[in-house]
Amino acid sequence: MRSRMFVISFMLLLLVALTDAASWGAQEPQDAAPFGPQDVFPLFGRALQAADLIILKDGSIVSATIEGSEFTLNSPKVGEKSFSRDQITAIVFGDVSKKTSDQIFLRTGDQVSGTLKMEQLKAQLVLAENASLKPADMKAVLLRFSAEGNQPMHPGFQGGFRAVLGLFTDLILSVTKFDTFVFPDGRLASVLLDNRDQLAFTIASSFFGRFTFTPVQIAWVTFARSADQPDQLALKNGDRVSGPVTAESDLTGKLTSGGAGFSLKKDELRTQLRQTLFQIPVRLFGGGGGRPQKPGEH
């Protein structure tokens, strides 16, 4: 009788333990919220606080330190006038095919149109040496935003930045069209990766085990700022997993803006990059779906 009770008690305890263990796999991952535009928009604000940002005609972007303390525009209305960097929000280059002129957007919200006195723009690009860019190759330049004595940056570009909302759209387009590096200080660069189809990242999730994903599947990889925090990997389908992330190979390629190539060692990625974005899906920023009919509803 006593041995029978012991066996029954043991079986009950085992049943409880197994049920509890089965529930482990059903637990929500650490970061269950699906990624969305709210994860992408702040990137641009941080980039503009870190450095100037160049938008190229092909839609790519690159953070840079642009040489020159002032820019001169020959305007039909005001004649030749120079503006200092501190006065300027953005410079938009004209398009001969569209018959548009150069424009300087000021932090006051004013806008001046005319012809820029600029044969080429000298800048130090992230991941590259000094470069000279022709206005014909650029769509716009957003100058580094300094918070000193100015309104705080806002993703909606309040105050003097509202005029350049169209450029904000170009920033969004760039991350859907190109792979993007985000550096620890917030700077950005569109990149063309070599052997993209062979790249892979492995994440060791404490809940789900080890998985390997490719850039086709990955929206982005975020490397933790400190050793006590997990890396994060977001997939294009909206799933998100936390855990140590390792690249299966070095990242090599070149900036879309041209210039020398780069090579980032796979073991040094987390010190050299904050995030790697792999062509964020367009549907994140606009799309739709259906509302199926409910049974009996006509």
Place this chain on the structure above:
Amino acid sequence: MDLRLLVAVAVALLLLFLAGGALMKKPVIVEEPPSAAPEILSIQFPKEFAADGSEAHGTLTFQDPNGDIVDARFEVVEAVLFEPFHFDPEVQNQVKGEFSFYLFTVIPQEVTLRVILVDQAGHESQPVEFHFQATESTP
């Protein structure tokens, strides 16, 4: 007598032959069945909505003689950044009716979409376009 009978039979056979040939040459008019493709009757959708990621809802009214629509396809004609999509509106066995859809965007832009309904046999409706403005959302 036998000869006259033979001639009569021969003439009859000849007449039958000629009549049959004429009948065979008569054109056969095949009536085409009515179109089985679905038809979009109307699309109701706001002319503008806020580009803040919230959903804007619309309604599409249709008719389909076979009641076998299986897909509603939304193609992008013009937009800054908008993903085309499609879905099954689940209106099986309905020869006339409506279904709902939603759109969203976080990019202020003008968008023109083209909608096509597809039935189980692959027949496509005539496309219908509609246009809307996603306006900048006030922070």
